Amino acid sequence: MQIISGTTEFHIEEKTAVAIGKFDGIHLGHRKLLNYILEQKKDDLKAVVFTFDPSPEEFFAGQSISQLFTREEKRNAFEKLGIDVLIEFPLTEVTAATEPEDFVRRILVHQLNADYIAAGTDVSFGNKGRGDRHLLRSMAKEMGYELELIDKVRLDGEEISSTRVRNEISDGNMPMAKRLLGAGYSVSGIVEHGRHIGHTIGVPTVNILPPDNKLLPPYGVYSSNVSFDGAVYRGMTNIGRKPTISDKERVGVETYIYDFDADVYGKYMEIELLEFLRPEMKFDSIDALKKQIESDLERAAK
CATH class of the missing domain: 3.40.50.620 (HUPs)
Structure with a gap:
């Protein structure tokens, strides 16, 4: 093109x-x-x-x-x-x-x-x-x-309008947004290095930092599809500032990809948000966060 x-x-x-x-x-x-x-x-x-x-x-x-x-x-x-x-x-x-x-x-x-x-x-x-x-x-x-x-x-x-689509996304209604768009609502970009906290607790993730003007749904956890290098994988995505880690984090899109093990840093990836699972939460400890993530992964896998 x-x-x-x-x-x-x-x-x-x-x-x-x-x-x-x-x-x-x-x-x-x-x-x-x-x-x-x-x-x-x-x-x-x-x-x-x-x-x-x-x-x-x-x-x-x-x-x-x-x-x-x-x-x-x-x-x-x-x-x-x-x-x-x-x-x-x-x-x-x-x-x-x-x-x-x-x-x-x-x-x-x-x-x-x-x-x-x-x-x-x-x-x-x-x-x-x-x-x-x-x-x-x-x-x-x-x-x-x-x-x-x-x-x-x-x-x-x-009537279908961009305003109507925005409202559904702002409400976290991803299935309706998909009906209006004719395709799932996605966040895409270059995979960047994060703090690698996921690796330390056995849940490695990929990180995308969307531009400030990208419309994001409510902070929280979503089931997702991940498009990378011509293939599609199942995923679980967190959107937000990771308050358990720091209160100064930039808004990011962090995704665990099921059955996936590849070097993706510096490469383009598209994350389709399928369904809102729960809001972003601050946990008392990394162990509590890990336990919740394991529960989220089971739910998202279904």
């Missing part, structure tokens, strides 16, 4: 099918939208995702907002789905002031060579967000592209 990031100067020679959106959660609604452009690959159109960096919410709020997907996770997800080109268009004071008609003509049609455009019915772009589905529709014939507008997807009678 080609990634075009941090520049407004680009041009794609081949005809493309472009999906416009925030794609902040890649939930079922986003997946439906992406499927439309992926289907156009059979007609030799390149599947292109156009999104903004930073997100409009972050840009206009002027501060970082917790992310369902980190940049790396989002890129990996798009690549797995079969996207050919990802545009991370820089959102600045200058680009945010682009007139909507100019956005369609110059960026979508000229630079992206769009032959097909897919967007949600709530699509918004250009100066003061004045670009919308009506503008895209009115310019389609003149600019020579086909337009597909996708309605909101509903689950259990309620």
